[in-house]
Amino acid sequence: MNELLVKTRSAELSISTRDGKFIARYSERGLAGLNFPSREALVASTRLAEVGRRRKHRENGHIPTKILRWHRTTTTALKNVLAGREPKKIPPLDLSGGTTFQQNVWRALQKISRGKTRSYGEIARRIGKPKAVRAVGGACGANPIPIFIPCHRVLAADKKPGGFSGGLNWKLKLLALEGISLQ
């Protein structure tokens, strides 16, 4: 109806990898979401010919060059990660979808350098809420940009894997790619 209100440019673009087809979602602020390959997408990419099932980019049909640039950065960064290498550059991340608490957790996660791990309790302290341990776990599960916001580097206090909403196998794989071994 009101065109001005619908002017928000966002896009969903796919990234085909050996491990399946990821889907990146962009807002006007940057990368806002990165989804692991779904089971269907994985099956489709490995078994069936890719039908021209276009990913929708909303509204007017042309993708802003800004987003296309970000997507190239995302693509090479993701492929580097999956190849066990540290990405040189990642796109700007849009965390505005989360609550203040979640954003604080996500920012703390970004400070965990590659190859290192923290516990949920350590993250809770780092954001000044030492008792909000389980809530930190919840915020990790709500992380919209896994891999780039490295929630997989958060382990239980006893160095056991803990959980992972994207599937525990992905967490173990990402840790292994960084040379992290757990108990």
Place this chain on the structure above:
DNA sequence: AGTTCGGACCGTT
């Protein structure tokens, strides 16, 4: 050593 259990704790729905 290792494991299991129960309660405490906090943000989200």
Place this chain on the structure above:
DNA sequence: AACGGTCCGAACT
């Protein structure tokens, strides 16, 4: 009001 990607100590084996 209930649920979690938790943590800690206690009480076992």
